Amino acid sequence: MKKFIDSPSTLLATSLQGFARAHADIVHLHTQPCFICRNERKQGKVAVISGGGSGHEPLHAGFVGYGMLDAACPGQIFTSPTPDQMLAAAEAVEGSGGVLFIVKNYAGDVMNFEMAAEMLDKPNASVLVDDDVSLPKTHDIGRRGVAGTTIVEKIVGAAAEAGYDLAACKALGERVVAATASMGVALTSCTVPALGKPTFTLADDEMEMGVGIHGERGRQTSRLLGATAIVEQLADQVLDELKPASGQAVLLHINGFGGTPLVELHLMYELAWQYCQQHGLEVRRSLVGSFTTSLDMAGCSLTLTLLDDELLSLWDAPVNTAALRWGC
Amino acid sequence: MKKFIDSPSTLLATSLQGFARAHADIVHLHTQPCFICRNERKQGKVAVISGGGSGHEPLHAGFVGYGMLDAACPGQIFTSPTPDQMLAAAEAVEGSGGVLFIVKNYAGDVMNFEMAAEMLDKPNASVLVDDDVSLPKTHDIGRRGVAGTTIVEKIVGAAAEAGYDLAACKALGERVVAATASMGVALTSCTVPALGKPTFTLADDEMEMGVGIHGERGRQTSRLLGATAIVEQLADQVLDELKPASGQAVLLHINGFGGTPLVELHLMYELAWQYCQQHGLEVRRSLVGSFTTSLDMAGCSLTLTLLDDELLSLWDAPVNTAALRWGC
Numbered sequence: 128m129k130k131f132i133d134s135p136s137t138l139l140a141t142s143l144q145g146f147a148r149a150h151a152d153i154v155h156l157h158t159q160p161c162f163i164c165r166n167e168r169k170q171g172k173v174a175v176i177s178g179g180g181s182g183h184e185p186l187h188a189g190f191v192g193y194g195m196l197d198a199a200c201p202g203q204i205f206t207s208p209t210p211d212q213m214l215a216a217a218e219a220v221e222g223s224g225g226v227l228f229i230v231k232n233y234a235g236d237v238m239n240f241e242m243a244a245e246m247l248d249k250p251n252a253s254v255l256v257d258d259d260v261s262l263p264k265t266h267d268i269g270r271r272g273v274a275g276t277t278i279v280e281k282i283v284g285a286a287a288e289a290g291y292d293l294a295a296c297k298a299l300g301e302r303v304v305a306a307t308a309s310m311g312v313a314l315t316s317c318t319v320p321a322l323g324k325p326t327f328t329l330a331d332d333e334m335e336m337g338v339g340i341h342g343e344r345g346r347q348t349s350r351l352l353g354a355t356a357i358v359e360q361l362a363d364q365v366l367d368e369l370k371p372a373s374g375q376a377v378l379l380h381i382n383g384f385g386g387t388p389l390v391e392l393h394l395m396y397e398l399a400w401q402y403c404q405q406h407g408l409e410v411r412r413s414l415v416g417s418f419t420t421s422l423d424m425a426g427c428s429l430t431l432t433l434l435d436d437e438l439l440s441l442w443d444a445p446v447n448t449a450a451l452r453w454g455c
Numbered sequence: 456m457k458k459f460i461d462s463p464s465t466l467l468a469t470s471l472q473g474f475a476r477a478h479a480d481i482v483h484l485h486t487q488p489c490f491i492c493r494n495e496r497k498q499g500k501v502a503v504i505s506g507g508g509s510g511h512e513p514l515h516a517g518f519v520g521y522g523m524l525d526a527a528c529p530g531q532i533f534t535s536p537t538p539d540q541m542l543a544a545a546e547a548v549e550g551s552g553g554v555l556f557i558v559k560n561y562a563g564d565v566m567n568f569e570m571a572a573e574m575l576d577k578p579n580a581s582v583l584v585d586d587d588v589s590l591p592k593t594h595d596i597g598r599r600g601v602a603g604t605t606i607v608e609k610i611v612g613a614a615a616e617a618g619y620d621l622a623a624c625k626a627l628g629e630r631v632v633a634a635t636a637s638m639g640v641a642l643t644s645c646t647v648p649a650l651g652k653p654t655f656t657l658a659d660d661e662m663e664m665g666v667g668i669h670g671e672r673g674r675q676t677s678r679l680l681g682a683t684a685i686v687e688q689l690a691d692q693v694l695d696e697l698k699p700a701s702g703q704a705v706l707l708h709i710n711g712f713g714g715t716p717l718v719e720l721h722l723m724y725e726l727a728w729q730y731c732q733q734h735g736l737e738v739r740r741s742l743v744g745s746f747t748t749s750l751d752m753a754g755c756s757l758t759l760t761l762l763d764d765e766l767l768s769l770w771d772a773p774v775n776t777a778a779l780r781w782g783c
Binding site: 128129130131132133134138139141142143144145146148149181182184185189314315331351353354355357385386387388389390391392393394395396397398400413414415417420422423425427452453454455 | 456457458459460461462466467469470471472473474476477509510512513517642643659679681682683685713714715716717718719720721722723724725726728741742743745748750751753755780781782783
C-alpha cells in the first residue's frame with residue numbers, strides 16, 4: 128500500500144487533528160464523540176450539520192465555517208458516523224433555530240442520522256442528497272449522494288446564515304437536490320487503508336463508468352476513451368435526468384476523486400463547458416477541484432445544478448471554510 | 456496512460472482555456488504568446504510575474520490575482536516558457552512600477568527569463584527560488600525551486616500590493632528564499648503525457664527521497680517507511696539547512712504532488728507540527744494542500760519558512776487567486 132501512514136488505526140484521528148490545527152482560525156475538533164465544529168456561530172440561525180464516512184476530504188469537515196456548515200461528523204473511512212456523534216454535534220451548535228441535517232443517501236448514514244434526529248430534543252429536519260444518476264431512480268436503496276453534496280451544503284449554509292428558518296432551509300435543500308445531478312468515472316480504484324490493496328482492478332486500457340465515491344465498481348467497465356468522449360457520456364446522462372430548458376442557467380462542477388491533478392480537471396471542465404454551449408445551456412457558475420474524493424482514486428465526476436436567481440445569489444454569498452472561501 | 460486526455464498536443468491549451476474560463480472573475484488568458492493575466496491591477500505598483508513548465512498546477516497560474524502575481528507564463532509540460540511569453544506578459548501588466556520576475560532555479564527558466572529581462576525596455580529585477588535542500592548547495596546548477604515558491608510569490612505579491620518598490624520587492628524576495636527550505640518524497644513517479652508511461656518505477660515497498668517536481672529520480676530510493684519516520688527524514692534535512700533558533704516562529708507548508716489525497720496530507724501536517732514542537736519551533740502559520748504538483752505523482756514535500764513580523768503580516772495580507780484566497 129503506497130500511502131503516507133503509520134497505521135490504519137491511527138490515520139484518521141491524527142489526520143483530523145492536523146486538519147483542525149491547520150484551520151484553527153475557523154474550526155475546532157471535539158473528540159469522544161468526534162466532530163468538527165465552527166468557532167463562531169450566530170445565535171438564532173438554523174444549525175446546519177452534515178457528516179459521513181471519511182475518505183472524501185475535504186467533504187465534509189472542509190466545509191465547516193461561516194456561510195456553510197456548523198459542524199461535521201466524520202465516520203471511519205467509508206463508514207457512517209454514529210448517532211452519538213451527530214447528537215453531540217447538534218447539541219454543541221444548536222442556537223435556538225433548530226438543526227438541519229444534510230445526509231448523503233447511504234443506508235448507514237440514513238439510519239444513524241434518523242436515530243440522532245429522534246434522540247435530539249430540539250426542532251430538527253433532514254435533507255437527503257441523492258444526486259448520482261448512474262443508478263436508476265428505482266434502485267432498491269435509491270441513488271447515492273456524491274459531489275452534488277458540496278453544492279447543497281453551500282447553498283443551504285448560505286440560506287441559514289441569511290436567516291431562513293428550519294422549514295425554509297429544508298425546502299430549499301430539497302429544491303437544490305432536485306435541481307442537481309452527477310455522474311462519475313474512475314480510471315483507477317482506490318485503496319482503503321485497512322484493506323491495503325485496491326478495491327477493484329482496471330486494466331491499463333479500461334475505465335469504470337458510473338462509479339460512486341467508495342471505491343465500489345461502477346455501472347460498466349469499458350474501454351478507456353478520450354476526454355471529449357468521456358465528457359459526453361457523463362453529461363448525456365446528467366442532462367437526460369435534469370432535462371433543462373434551452374438557455375437554462377447552470378452551475379458546472381467538475382470534481383476530482385483525489386488522484387487526478389488539476390491540469391486534467393481543467394481540461395474536463397473546458398470540454399464540459401463546450402458541451403453545455405452546444406446543448407444550449409448557460410454556464411453561470413463553476414467549481415473545479417477535488418472536493419468530494421474517494422481516497423486516492425483517479426477519476427472525476429461532472430455535476431450540473433439548474434440555477435435560478437435565488438440559488439445563484441446564495442451560491443455567491445460569502446463563505447469562509449477550509450475548502451471553499453470567497454467574499455469574506 | 457491513465458489520464459483524462461484527448462491528445463498530448465491539445466491537453467495544455469484546452470486545460471488553460473478551462474482554467475481561465477472557470478476563474479474569469481479573476482484572470483484572463485492571452486494566447487500567442489501564452490500567458491495568464493490578472494483582470495484588475497493597480498497603476499504604479501511593481502508587476503510580479505512568474506512562470507515555468509506546466510504540470511505543477513495550481514502553480515503558477517492559480518496564483519495570479521490580487522495580492523499575488525500579475526501574470527504567469529506557462530510552458531509546455533515540464534518545459535520552460537519562452538522569452539516572448541515573458542516579454543509580452545511584462546508589457547501587458549507593467550504599470551510604471553517596474554517588473555519583478557520570480558524564477559524557479561532551472562537552467563531553461565533562468566536562461567529564458569534572463570533573455571526576457573534583457574529585451575524588456577522597463578525597469579526589472581529577478582528573484583531566484585532554490586529552496587530544495589535535497590541537493591547540496593554546491594550542486595553544479597544549484598538547487599531546484601520547489602514548493603517554497605508559493606510562499607515567495609504570496610509574500611512578495613503582498614508587498615507589491617502594499618506599495619514596496621522594485622528594489623524592496625527584490626530584497627524581500629531574496630530574504631524569503633533564504634528563510635525557506637523544502638524537501639520532498641515520492642511514493643510513485645508521474646506520467647508525462649507525451650511519454651505515456653511513468654518516468655521511473657518504484658517497487659511496492661519503495662519510496663524515493665529527495666525528489667524534485669519533474670518526475671526525475673530523487674537522491675535515494677529506499678524502503679517505504681511509516682509516516683512519522685518519513686516526516687523526520689524530511690524535517691531533519693530542512694532544519695539542518697535553516698538552523699532555526701529555539702522558539703523561532705515558522706510557516707509550515709505540507710505540499711501534495713498531485714496524486715496524494717488530503718487525508719494523508721493532514722496526517723503529514725500533524726506529524727510535522729509535532730516534530731516542530733519537539734524541536735522548539737513555534738508553528739505560527741500553516742498551508743496544507745496540493746499547490747506545487749508534479750502531474751499525478753503520489754508524494755509530498757515539507758517546507759518551512761522562518762517568520763518575522765514583516766513576513767507574517769505580508770503572509771496574512773488579503774489574497775484573491777484561484778488557489779489561495781483569504782481576506783478579500
